[in-house]
Amino acid sequence: MFSMMEAARLEALHLAQDPATGLKAVIAIHNTRLGPALGGCRYLAYPDEQSAIRDAARLAQGMSYKAALAGIDHGGGKAVIIRPPHVANRAALFEAFGRFIETLGGHYITAMDSGTSSLDMDCIAQHTRHATSTTSEGDPSPHTALGVFAGIRATAQARLGSDDQEGLRIAIQGLGNVGYALAEELHAAGAELLVSDLDPGRVQLAVEQLGAHPIASEALLTTPCDILAPCGLGGVLNAQTVGQLRCAAVAGAANNQLASPEIADELEARGILYAPDYVLNAGGLIYVALRHRGEELAAITAHLAQISLRLTEIYAHAQADKRSPARVADSLAERLLYGP
Structure with a gap:
């Protein structure tokens, strides 16, 4: 232990x-x-x-x-x-x-x-004040999705040369609260959506409401797209799947997308830009933290804008150092947590 x-x-x-x-x-x-x-x-x-x-x-x-x-x-x-x-x-x-x-x-x-x-x-x-995201404080999922959407724009700019979502093929794996809210934002921005989920009802909803193309869960990772957005549970990028990806970048809401740190280096070697998941999906954490201490929605929205700026900073460091963005993000976080 x-x-x-x-x-x-x-x-x-x-x-x-x-x-x-x-x-x-x-x-x-x-x-x-x-x-x-x-x-x-x-x-x-x-x-x-x-x-x-x-x-x-x-x-x-x-x-x-x-x-x-x-x-x-x-x-x-x-x-x-x-x-x-x-x-x-x-x-x-x-x-x-x-x-x-x-x-x-x-x-x-x-x-x-x-x-x-x-x-x-x-x-x-009812038994502690150390709880947030209650019904009075609201669901953080839409704010996570807004942060991921902003991060996808920054990723598209870094990898594809433009943050315009019009016509981009974006594959979303997982249509839970965050994944579906993200799909709505991307649809409104003109992206072409490829979607999968273990719940066929969620997929059908995305097809009917957002014009999404349904893809079998086991086939989504090998489907050609501009950006893959994992929005389910973690570990989707592993030794078996990383070589099968057919995307320019990976940027999604799921936590712990990399099965091991070495997968980030394999993505880098293949020329696939990886948006560190804990940077990209921080919108929900920002929302619950600031709401818990009584901040107004305007202040929270302003703080969410920092996600794309931080991601752009990480991409610049990664390009200059010829390292994976995941390695750069870890180094920046550890300096804050443990000192230089």
Whole structure:
């Protein structure tokens, strides 16, 4: 356990259970140099407890890097609740989780994530003030999508010489809350959309509303396009898939798109520009962080504009240093988190 924490550079790892509600939860706190840890709460089934712990640790590290480059006064954390096969009272389970968060004294602030909703955050908030993305604060997904859209424009400018989306072929893998909102923005800008999702209903909706072209999930990565936008779960870019890509750039909302750091170097070698995911998808984090401290929407929107500027800066460094943008982003984040 401690060797895993050391490898991920975690500051703390908290475990809690509540037999009465079925709660089994993990909170990983990666780094609090810049402020209290902030990160979403996942509610998913896992094959075993170690997988849940590894997921929390990996995601917490990404949140630290994301917060650092987004310029907000927070460190990175992540919560995972292992979804039981049967739960008698979902609200009671999340209330128990809220009591657990409260025992941490503000070192971790939670938010919605895969498998959780603003209603779940409302239950948590009954027992702690260290919760955001409640129904009163609003869904962060549209703001994540706005940030990704801005980042895609910056990526198109860097790789294709223009930020005009008109006629660009953009392949979106995953049409959840963020993926679909992104598709709407790209459609409005004139992009040609290729879409896939495990839910055929979401694909059909995109076809009917946005004129998208449906592509089988297993075929999307090999379909020719200008920009591939992974917007599902992580690990989509791996040793098996990276050689099959037929795109000029990868820029999407999914966390942890690279199965390993070396994949970034393979993309660079193939001439595929990679937008570091935690820079591109920081809009949701910016929204929940600033809303939690009472900022107005105008200030949040202004801060979202920094995503494309940061990405453009990273691309310039990468070109000058002849390195992958992912390596450059990691170096910039680590300098902020750990010092020079």
